[in-house]
Amino acid sequence: xxxxxxxxxxxxxxxxxxxxxxxxxxxxxxxxxxxxxxxxxxxxxxxxxxxxxxxxxxxxxxxxxxxxxxxxxxxxxxxxxxxxxxxxxxxxxxxxxxxxxxxxxxxxxxxxxxxxxxxxxxxxxxxxxxxxxxxxxxxxxxxxxxxxxxxxxxxxxxxxxxxxxxxxxxxxxxxxxxxxxxxx
Amino acid sequence: xxxxxxxxxxxxxxxxxxxxxxxxxxxxxxxxxxxxxxxxxxxxxxxxxxxxxxxxxxxxxxxxxxxxxxxxxxxxxxxxxxxxxxxxxxxxxxxxxxxxxxxxxxxxxxxxxxxxxxxxxxxxxxxxxxxxxxxxxxxxxxxxxxxxxxxxxxxxxxxxxxxxxxxxxxxxxxxxxx
Numbered sequence: 001x002x003x004x005x006x007x008x009x010x011x012x013x014x015x016x017x018x019x020x021x022x023x024x025x026x027x028x029x030x031x032x033x034x035x036x037x038x039x040x041x042x043x044x045x046x047x048x049x050x051x052x053x054x055x056x057x058x059x060x061x062x063x064x065x066x067x068x069x070x071x072x073x074x075x076x077x078x079x080x081x082x083x084x085x086x087x088x089x090x091x092x093x094x095x096x097x098x099x100x101x102x103x104x105x106x107x108x109x110x111x112x113x114x115x116x117x118x119x120x121x122x123x124x125x126x127x128x129x130x131x132x133x134x135x136x137x138x139x140x141x142x143x144x145x146x147x148x149x150x151x152x153x154x155x156x157x158x159x160x161x162x163x164x165x166x167x168x169x170x171x172x173x174x175x176x177x178x179x180x181x182x183x184x
Numbered sequence: 185x186x187x188x189x190x191x192x193x194x195x196x197x198x199x200x201x202x203x204x205x206x207x208x209x210x211x212x213x214x215x216x217x218x219x220x221x222x223x224x225x226x227x228x229x230x231x232x233x234x235x236x237x238x239x240x241x242x243x244x245x246x247x248x249x250x251x252x253x254x255x256x257x258x259x260x261x262x263x264x265x266x267x268x269x270x271x272x273x274x275x276x277x278x279x280x281x282x283x284x285x286x287x288x289x290x291x292x293x294x295x296x297x298x299x300x301x302x303x304x305x306x307x308x309x310x311x312x313x314x315x316x317x318x319x320x321x322x323x324x325x326x327x328x329x330x331x332x333x334x335x336x337x338x339x340x341x342x343x344x345x346x347x348x349x350x351x352x353x354x355x356x357x358x359x360x361x362x
Binding site for chain 2: 008009010020024040047051053060061064068069073076079084
């Protein structure tokens with residue numbers, strides 16, 4: 001278990017907080033305990049789109065301040081349309097590219113590179129944590145496993161994340177996906 | 185309690201924190217861009233205004249929300265309700281056009297008056313100004329929503345309340361993930 005991990009205590013009745021905390025715990029297991037290297041391309045893509053949108057809005061605000069409205073019309077048209085287009089792209093990106101993926105990690109086994117992607121979702125007012133782990137290796141194999149478990153399997157009565165239980169669960173999935181010979 | 189409020193923020197890594205700040209920025213900029221978009225569509229520098237005084241009763245009451253357009257090709261006519269700015273006043277005025285002179289080359293000068301006022305607006309104009317021209321116009325009233333603007337009036341009368349509400353919303357957005 002990672003030494004630096006401190007005890008994480010959350011309000012266990014807050015579904016979003018519980019999901020985020022378990023996501024973080026799984027990231028920690030994958031990157032610290034299983035020695036995979038986290039890659040940030042997916043998150044960085046989203047951050048880039050957000051920064052772009054906010055930057056364009058800032059530009060419009062500044063331009064309109066220095067060249068008051070009737071003069072700034074053309075620039076405003078460009079900025080506003082660009083902003084809403086980038087918002088649309090961002091929505092597409094999060095629904096089709098990111099799809100709830102909260103960690104992407106890489107590892108090298110022999111001379112094969114493996115990429116692990118973990119995504120999760122929780123339905124509103126539900127205690128079931130749905131986890132999907134996808135493994136892709138450089139030979140083109142793709143394996144997938146998913147589990148659906150209650151928060152109670154990872155969080156104790158006080159709302160503390162039990163890192164051990166998370167580790168066991170992830171380790172099991174990790175081993176079964178790594179060793180599976182046949183492609184499914 | 186306050187401690188646990190910021191717990192989630194403290195646990196975030198760098199990228200999660202940046203995203204948190206950006207998503208707050210996107211809420212603000214979405215509102216801003218909708219406003220700027222409305223400006224472009226209506227041609228008015230302030231497409232939505234709130235009536236602050238009772239000078240246009242019974243047409244408009246204090247707190248009515250007005251929707252304005254300002255298309256240059258539409259001529260100003262007597263009887264229309266215009267929103268105009270006067271030099272030295274921060275807040276635009278909503279009044280009806282009373283007299284209008286139009287020249288062949290298209291320039292207009294006009295005088296306004298509040299329906300509920302007993303005299304015309306010359307006393308409200310800048311020192312020595314007798315007429316308004318097109319450049320003073322912010323827009324013309326095209327539609328209204330009664331009383332909705334009372335919220336903004338209260339907000340402006342009690343700035344502390346406004347800052348408290350906005351501050352709470354900002355903290356909520358910044359502290360909560362998703």
